[in-house]
Amino acid sequence: MHRPTSKNWSRLLLVAGLLLLWVAGTAQAKVTGISGTFFDFTAKTDHISTGEGNSLLIYGYSIAGSRAQYPGPTLIVNQGDTITIRLTNNLPVSTSIIFPGHKAVASGGTAGILTQEAAPGGVVTYSFVADQPGTYLYQSGTNPALQMNMGLVGAIIVRPTGFDPAAPTAYGDASTAYDYEVLFLQTDMDSTYNELVEFGRSAEINLNDFHATYWFLNGRNGPDTLLPDNVSWLPTQPYNCLPRIHPGDKILIRWVGASRDAHPLHTHGNNFRLIARDGRLLSSGPGNGADLAVSDYTQTVNPGETYEGIFTWTGAAMDWDMYGHTAADNITLTDLVNNETGAAGPDGFDDNTYEYVADHEKPMPVTLPGIQELTFSPFYSGSPYLGGGAFLPPGEGGFNQHGGYYYMWHSHNEKELTNNNIFPGGMLTFLIVEPPGVAIQ
Amino acid sequence: MSCKRFLTVLPLIALLLLVGVGSSQAVYRQQCPPDTDGVDTDGDGIVDNDNICVQIGGGDGYAVMGDGRHLYTFGFSAFGGPYTPDDVVNGTAPDPADAGNMWSDATNPGLVLGANFPAPTMHFKQGQKVFLTLHNVGMLIRPDLFDPHTVHYHGFPNVAAIFDGLPDSAVSINMGSSMTYFYNLVEPGTYMYHCHVEATEHMQMGMLGNFYVDPIQDNGSPITVNGKPYSKFAYNDINGATGYDVMMPLQIHSFDPVFHTEDETVQPLSFSTMRDVYPMFNGRGYPDTVNELTPTANPGDIDLILNKEGNFAQGMPALIKATAGDRVLLRVTSLSTTEHFTVISPSIPMKVVGNGAQIMRTNGDPTGTDLFYMTNSIRLGGGEATDVILDTTGVAPGTYFVYSRNLEQLSNNQEDFGGMMTEIIIQ
Ligand SMILES: [Ca+2]
Ligand SMILES: [Ca+2]
Ligand SMILES: [Ca+2]
Ligand SMILES: [Ca+2]
Ligand SMILES: [Cu+2]
Ligand SMILES: [Cu+2]
Numbered sequence: 001m002h003r004p005t006s007k008n009w010s011r012l013l014l015v016a017g018l019l020l021l022w023v024a025g026t027a028q029a030k031v032t033g034i035s036g037t038f039f040d041f042t043a044k045t046d047h048i049s050t051g052e053g054n055s056l057l058i059y060g061y062s063i064a065g066s067r068a069q070y071p072g073p074t075l076i077v078n079q080g081d082t083i084t085i086r087l088t089n090n091l092p093v094s095t096s097i098i099f100p101g102h103k104a105v106a107s108g109g110t111a112g113i114l115t116q117e118a119a120p121g122g123v124v125t126y127s128f129v130a131d132q133p134g135t136y137l138y139q140s141g142t143n144p145a146l147q148m149n150m151g152l153v154g155a156i157i158v159r160p161t162g163f164d165p166a167a168p169t170a171y172g173d174a175s176t177a178y179d180y181e182v183l184f185l186q187t188d189m190d191s192t193y194n195e196l197v198e199f200g201r202s203a204e205i206n207l208n209d210f211h212a213t214y215w216f217l218n219g220r221n222g223p224d225t226l227l228p229d230n231v232s233w234l235p236t237q238p239y240n241c242l243p244r245i246h247p248g249d250k251i252l253i254r255w256v257g258a259s260r261d262a263h264p265l266h267t268h269g270n271n272f273r274l275i276a277r278d279g280r281l282l283s284s285g286p287g288n289g290a291d292l293a294v295s296d297y298t299q300t301v302n303p304g305e306t307y308e309g310i311f312t313w314t315g316a317a318m319d320w321d322m323y324g325h326t327a328a329d330n331i332t333l334t335d336l337v338n339n340e341t342g343a344a345g346p347d348g349f350d351d352n353t354y355e356y357v358a359d360h361e362k363p364m365p366v367t368l369p370g371i372q373e374l375t376f377s378p379f380y381s382g383s384p385y386l387g388g389g390a391f392l393p394p395g396e397g398g399f400n401q402h403g404g405y406y407y408m409w410h411s412h413n414e415k416e417l418t419n420n421n422i423f424p425g426g427m428l429t430f431l432i433v434e435p436p437g438v439a440i441q
Numbered sequence: 442m443s444c445k446r447f448l449t450v451l452p453l454i455a456l457l458l459l460v461g462v463g464s465s466q467a468v469y470r471q472q473c474p475p476d477t478d479g480v481d482t483d484g485d486g487i488v489d490n491d492n493i494c495v496q497i498g499g500g501d502g503y504a505v506m507g508d509g510r511h512l513y514t515f516g517f518s519a520f521g522g523p524y525t526p527d528d529v530v531n532g533t534a535p536d537p538a539d540a541g542n543m544w545s546d547a548t549n550p551g552l553v554l555g556a557n558f559p560a561p562t563m564h565f566k567q568g569q570k571v572f573l574t575l576h577n578v579g580m581l582i583r584p585d586l587f588d589p590h591t592v593h594y595h596g597f598p599n600v601a602a603i604f605d606g607l608p609d610s611a612v613s614i615n616m617g618s619s620m621t622y623f624y625n626l627v628e629p630g631t632y633m634y635h636c637h638v639e640a641t642e643h644m645q646m647g648m649l650g651n652f653y654v655d656p657i658q659d660n661g662s663p664i665t666v667n668g669k670p671y672s673k674f675a676y677n678d679i680n681g682a683t684g685y686d687v688m689m690p691l692q693i694h695s696f697d698p699v700f701h702t703e704d705e706t707v708q709p710l711s712f713s714t715m716r717d718v719y720p721m722f723n724g725r726g727y728p729d730t731v732n733e734l735t736p737t738a739n740p741g742d743i744d745l746i747l748n749k750e751g752n753f754a755q756g757m758p759a760l761i762k763a764t765a766g767d768r769v770l771l772r773v774t775s776l777s778t779t780e781h782f783t784v785i786s787p788s789i790p791m792k793v794v795g796n797g798a799q800i801m802r803t804n805g806d807p808t809g810t811d812l813f814y815m816t817n818s819i820r821l822g823g824g825e826a827t828d829v830i831l832d833t834t835g836v837a838p839g840t841y842f843v844y845s846r847n848l849e850q851l852s853n854n855q856e857d858f859g860g861m862m863t864e865i866i867i868q
Contacts, residue, residue, distance in 0.1 A: 213713045262781050264822030268605060270598050271797055273804050284810075294812060295805025296797030297596040298824040300781065315599050319570065319625035322601055366472045366572065366621045368603070373618035375589045380611045384603035405602035406610035412824025414641040414778035418712040423641050430610065 029441060030168070031157060031183045031254065032229050032239055033074030034063065037081050041097075043118075043152065044068050044090040046236045050214055051221030051426070052419040056191055057198040058151035059091055059140075060236060067236050070219040071185050071258065072138065072154030074239070077130045079161045084127040089118035095152065097126055098141035100304060101279050102156075104128040114141035133160035133171050134279025135183075135254040135306040145207040145260075149193045151219075153258035155185050158279070170252055170308055171281045175289030178252035178310055180440070182243040184409075185256040186263050186301050186427060187219070188212035191420060210260055215416040215427040217241040222410075222417065222428040244404070244432040244440045245313065247386070248339060248354030251431075253309045257301040263416060263427060266298040269407035272309035274299065279306060298412055313407075313433050314349065315386065316356040320364040323355065323435075324385035333357050353436040379406040379430070387435030405433040471496055471574035472621040483568030484660040493569045496520035499590035499614075499636060500578040502556030504647060504696075504754050506719045507726025507853030507860065512698055513582060513705035514647035514754070515636070516556025517592075520576060554581045557754050558724040559692055559776075560634065560650025567629040567657040567677075572621050579616045582705060589613035593637040594652065595824060596798045598628050608638045629656035629676060630798030631772040631826045633692065641712055641778060645700055649776040651690040651723070651757075675770050675828050676800035677807045683794045685770035685830060687763045691843070693775035693782050693821060693861065695720045698854065717779045720850035720861035723757040727844075727851075727862035730759040759863040765838060769831040769865065770794075775821035782861065783846040785818040786829075789836055789865065793819065795828030818846060833867055841865040 041061045046068035048058050060068025077083050089095050096117040098104070106116035109124030118124040136156040140147035160172035170176040191213045196205050217225050218239040225241040227234065245251050253272060255265060275282055275290040282292035299307055315322045325331050335357050338347040348357055364384060368374070376382075381389045381403040388403045400406065410417060410428035419425030434440060473494035482491045498518040503511045555578075565571055573592060580586045591613045593606030602611045604622045614620045636648035656677040663670035664681030671684025678684075695717030703710050722730050763769050771791075773784060793814050794801050803809025819827045844851060844862035853859035 211713070262822060264781070264824050266595070266824040268607060269600060271596070271799060271805065291803050291810055292812060293804050294796055294801060295799035297826075298797060298822070300820070300822045300825060313599060315601065317599065317625055317627045318601055320623070365474065365570070365623045368612070369614070369618055369620050373615050374612040374620070375608065375615055377607075377609050377611055379609060380602075384601060384611075386601075406607075407602070407605065408607050408609055413780060413822055414644050415712055415715045417641050421711065421713045423639060423712060424609070 029180050030165075031074055031076065031181050033076040033155075033157065035076045037077065037083055039073070039075060039083070039085045040064065040088075041072070041085055042088045042090055043095050048151070048219070048236050049224070049234055050419050051224050052422040054191070054420060056189070056194045056214075058194065058236070059095070059147060060151045061154065068151075069236050069238055070151040071187065071239070072152065074154060074183060075138075075156045076159065077156065078159050078163065079130055079133050082127055082129050084125060086123060086125045087118055088123050089120055092120055094119050094142050095147060096124060096141040097138055097152075099126065099128055099136065099138050099156070101132075101136045102128040102130070112142055117142050130156075130158045132279050133158045134276055135256060135308055136279055137256050137258055137304065137306060139258065145210075146193060146202075146205065148187075148258065149189055149210075149260065150197065153185070153187060155183055155254070155256045155258075157183075157254065170276065171290075173281065173289045175291075175293070176252075176275055176281065176308075176310070177250065179249040180243065180245055181252040181254060182241065183218055183239070183254050183256070184241065184265060184301070185218050186259050186265070187216045188259045188261055188263070188416070189214040189216070212261060212416075213420045215263070215411060217427055217429055221419045222425045225429040241429045242432070243409075244434055246354070246434055246436050246438070246440070247314050248312065248349065250310050250312045253311055255299060255301045255307040255309070257303045257305045259301070259303050262300050262302045264298045264300045264412045265409065265427075266412040267311055267407070267409050267431070269405070269431060269433070270311060270313045271295045271297045272299070272311040274307060274309045276308040277305065311431075313431075314354055314356060316348070318356070318359055320362045321359050322386045324364075324383075324388060325361050326363075327361055331360075333360055377406075386433070402434050402438045404435065404438070407431045407433070469576040469619050471572070471619060473572050473574075476570070482570065483566050484657045491569055492572065493565060494572045494574070495563070496574045496576065497561060497592070498555060498576045498578040499648065500554065500556055501580040501582050502554050502558075502754050504558040504724065505729075506696070506698075507729050508856040510698065510854070512696055512701040512719075514556050514558055514701070515580070515643050516558050516647045516754070517560035517636075517650060518555035518557050518578075519561040553578060556647065557650075557756065558647045559694065559757060560648065562650060562690065562757065563634060563652040564655075565626055566655045566659070567626055569626050571624045571626060573624065574619055574621045575614055576619045577614045577616045583707070585707065587616055588643070589615050589638050590636045590643070590648065591638055592622055592634055594622070594624060594632060594634050596630070596632040596826070597624060606637050613638050626654050628798065629654045631675075631690070631774060631795060631828050632798050633774045633776055633824075633826065635776055642704070642710060644776060645697060645715065645778045646704060647694075647696070649692075649694065651692050651772070651774065653690060653772050669766075671768075675772075675795055675830070678800055679807055682811065682813070683770075683800065683828075683830065684768060686767040687761065688770040688772065689759065689761045690772040690774070691722050691759055691784075691863070692724075693720075693722065693773070693777055693784070694724060695777045695779060695850075697779070715779055717777065718852070718854045720782065720845055722759040722861055722863050724755045725757070725759065726853040726859045728859065729755070730863040733758050733760055761843070761863065761865040762868065763833050763865065764868050765836050766834050769833060771829050771831065771843070772826070773819060773821065773829065774826040775823050777823050781820055781822040782850065783818050783820045784843060784861075785846045786831060786841070786843050787817060788841045789831045789833060791816050791819065791829040791831060793827060794830050795826075797826055831865070836867050838867050841867065
């Protein structure tokens with residue numbers, strides 16, 4: 001292409017009004033959603049905006065008279081609770097909800113192929129016991145090849161019995177402890193379906209001929225994934241997808257395959273431990289924790305499946321001091337305890353900042369080329385050091401307030417990094433590793 | 442001269458007039474400091490040989506598909522000259538004369554129109570410290586482009602953003618310039634590398650290659666497994682479980698000729714309709730995968746390229762040869778930009794021993810519980826890696842196949858019985 005990438009980003013980001021990214025608190029320590037045991041859903045039509053500025057008709061779920069949303073509300077519930085969802089159908093077609101992984105019972109409505117359905121104007125009620133912790137999917141059970149494409153999908157998070165928000169775990173086991181969590185609900189969309197529905201030409205849709213033109217994380221395409229939750233100009237797409245951590249923090253990734261195709265999600269920066277699949281810990285037996293967890297750098301998220309992984313990043317063993325410390329800074333590190341377990345004895349990391357002790361004060365082994373020789377990202381602080389900042393050419397950089405390290409987390413089937421033929425976009429976001437001391441809500 | 446040929450040559454002539462071919466005007470520089478830390482980090486017993494310097498060029502070229510069609514590519518070239526299959530970029534030791542100079546002149550001029558497909562294989566050893574210099578030599582066929590490039594070392598653990606090669610989070614290297622990336626290789630395993638600039642385009646166009654790091658356990662005394670000693674291992678495994686006799690990196694790629702032609706002829710690019718019809722292993726479609734001929738010409742030979750002779754840009758056969766009883770390690774990676782592929786070995790079972798550059802044990806820990814499993818098929822999307830060992834004990838001499846189970850991918854576009862397939866010859 002003709003433009004340097006940073007210019008492409010700048011153009012998209014300015015269109016998106018991304019200056020809000022400056023505001024701390026664009027990402028949550030925990031997944032945004034609604035809690036309780038009774039949820040009153042209304043299925044109705046609305047529109048979403050895509051990353052390059054298109055508008056598409058969707059079918060979505062709304063709560064308490066709000067706009068429909070894409071994806072549906074993330075339901076955050078407690079293990080053992082009986083969950084009831086009442087679905088009122090304001091769509092022009094029959095619809096229903098199924099809950100893969102849960103034994104749901106339906107009442108009311110009319111018999112459909114997979115479950116009881118609500119006719120237009122009708123009501124149907126589903127209930128199930130959330131008997132296992134983990135990450136789950138809910139979706140339309142009526143003509144799902146069309147209705148999931150139209151937006152009738154969502155995630156369910158079941159907290160384990162005894163869940164402590166101050167010391168969270170995914171499955172109640174210490175091997176599943178984490179500091180932050182993020183949802184990666186992945187969807188894809190063939191926008192010709194949406195257009196034909198909008199123009200009353202649904203009969204022309206060939207559901208066997210699916211060619212995705214849009215790819216989403218939590219209902220947004222790149223670069224909108226980076227925007228905060230609930231921005232006013234995306235009223236039907238409330239959820240962001242911009243995880244942030246500090247060095248040494250553990251972040252639980254909850255992948256949900258609400259898509260039609262499989263998508264390989266690559267975590268720049270480091271490997272993760274894959275601890276669970278379809279709401280079941282990868283464990284050889286009770287009490288053994290996630291002893292069947294493997295380490296990987298790309299997770300293929302298959303349609304209909306969910307996965308959980310725990311990612312951490314320390315910057316260990318770079319062989320240079322990522323903070324740029326020199327002897328003149330006179331900074332003494334302290335390593336008396338194991339940062340992870342709290343046990344006495346060193347673990348190689350500073351007890352407060354997680355700085356890797358062996359690399360302290362080691363200079364970076366190479367020098368960077370002059371600024372005329374490089375093209376800069378708007379997310380580059382101007383410094384190779386974590387927490388650093390430096391002079392950048394006019395108009396470059398500016399979106400990295402704290403000097404964090406940005407790692408792209410994205411589909412590695414790269415054609416999915418586009419929005420209806422416009423690059424960049426699609427199934428991409430960043431993990432931000434912020435310097436120690438930067439507040440993450 | 443056909444019309445199309447002429448169109449191709451026009452911009453070339455324009456560029457010849459501007460800069461002259463082969464004698465790049467830009468002064469390319471590298472950083473290659475000597476190892477003076479007094480510590481033997483790669484475990485070979487020598488303290489001052491752990492720094493390794495590698496130079497690659499980023500530019501354009503052509504690749505020949507299995508049906509003979511030439512596709513315009515972007516790609517990396519081995520800066521030192523022709524690309525041969527084995528250990529192409531083992532790198533060079535630093536020149537002591539450069540001690541104290543951060544930058545030194547590059548040892549070779551940029552290879553114009555010298556893109557290799559796949560990119561030169563990177564093969565290093567755990568404990569080495571790699572100074573990888575990328576020279577952006579520009580696009581000869583698309584002089585209207587001023588694209589920067591990067592190297593993304595895919596899977597590098599705990600990387601700093603500046604060396605991640607992600608233009609969207611740090612920097613990319615402009616035409617005519619060079620940048621040296623630094624990697625401290627503390628983790629062995631199967632990786633891959635690619636340019637990350639405008640990734641959908643630059644990767645579909647071919648800026649990708651194999652990358653693997655031998656474990657430090659290879660330095661130790663042999664480990665005997667089932668009465669047979671092994672001295673080469675996929676991972677540090679303590680007990681020899683990943684020992685092998687023969688190794689082949691097998692990288693999945695696939696090309697969409699429509700997209701490549703659009704790029705060559707300065708057309709708008711079709712991302713959403715991207716459809717790959719040239720599935721390949723190591724940059725070739727069967728039967729080219731089993732052609733052991735190594736390139737005789739310099740990949741940057743302008744006459745050969747313009748006459749479209751030979752597969753000078755594709756020096757990486759995928760033919761696997763073993764003696765019955767050998768353990769064969771396949772380092773399978775995918776850098777397809779479009780879809781998942783299932784690779785099967787129908788006759789010789791696969792033992793999965795690694796995944797994402799980590800041993801297949803609890804948390805990737807060498808001391809973890811074995812999570813190895815036997816299978817005949819593995820499925821990879823872009824950016825995924827799986828290490829499998831084929832144990833040929835008791836396998837009768839003959840020719841066996843490894844290929845994509847997605848049968849439409851066993852073709853070179855319209856030509857059937859090609860595509861993503863290679864052979865294992867058991868002697
Ligand atoms: Ca994987
Ligand atoms: Ca410590
Ligand atoms: Ca040394
Ligand atoms: Ca050494
Ligand atoms: Cu590139
Ligand atoms: Cu990659």
